[in-house]
């Protein structure tokens with residue numbers, strides 16, 4: 001956690017960054033708005049200080065972020081000659097996918113900037129704070145660096161904040177996030193444009209995939225889940241990104257405590273993307289199953305076929321709900 005140590009850690013990160021001639025910044029696989037926004041925002045700010053920056057993501061960037069300047073320059077390769085490595089929004093090195101190269105990561109300073117409770121503190125410096133978005137930690141670092149917050153940097157960071165708070169609707173939003181959003185808007189970022197482009201527009205492939213998945217949604221007690229098979233994705237012309245947002249939609253079902261979307265990956269595993277309602281914490285079970293996340297938004301990717309993984313995850317979630325219900329009654 002940054003709290004208490006905030007300034008010291010920010011100063012250590014600042015020292016590494018200001019001394020470096022070149023910086024590599026990487027974000028997690030299947031990037032969301034917080035990953036892309038934090039990547040672009042920090043990259044622009046460091047470039048304004050004269051630093052050469054490589055921005056990287058192992059997976060393609062969803063087209064809905066195309067409006068953010070600099071998206072086209074994001075590469076998919078691991079670091080090579082850059083002097084300092086920064087990771088954003090990645091709770092562990094596995095989430096970096098093909099960007100992670102053990103030898104390279106152990107040969108230079110790594111600044112781990114993240115907001116997940118399950119972060120494994122893999123950096124030389126760990127700027128880890130359980131805020132609603134990584135973009136806010138990037139903003140604190142930018143201020144500490146004395147770097148420019150121009151319109152495009154602010155738009156990138158506001159995209160991160162807006163995405164991870166689902167337009168300021170998540171339970172962890174306080175006046176702090178609204179004040180930060182005001183700072184980004186004062187710098188020229190358009191909240192209306194970001195919400196329109198990131199939330200209000202879906203390609204036909206997404207509608208097709210959601211339609212099929214929602215039609216097959218099932219409940220067990222207070223858990224709702226659905227499945228996305230590779231066959232469904234092929235029929236809809238969909239990519240894994242088309243499934244983003246579906247789990248939050250399922251979680252809006254009345255009388256449901258946990259929503260899960262199971263998706264077959266190309267490498268024979270199943271990704272379980274999970275959301276929990278007020279009062280529940282699913283970060284621990286996701287971590288136990290090899291993934292991670294936040295108390296109310298977590299996930300894991302497990303080797304095996306759909307049936308096996310689904311049954312395993314459902315029984316683990318049922319056990320967690322039982323335990324937490326019991327703990328709640330004990331208090």
Ligand code: 5GP
Pocket residue numbers: 028091095116247271272273274290291292293294297298299300301
């Ligand atoms: P999402 O459901 O939006 O894909 O991910 C929810 C949260 O869980 C994110 O903060 C994500 O970084 C974290 N997470 C960690 N490992 C995994 C994983 O293997 N799959 C998914 N879906 N999320 C993961």
Ligand code: MN
Pocket residue numbers: 034035089115133134164
């Ligand atoms: Mn995030």
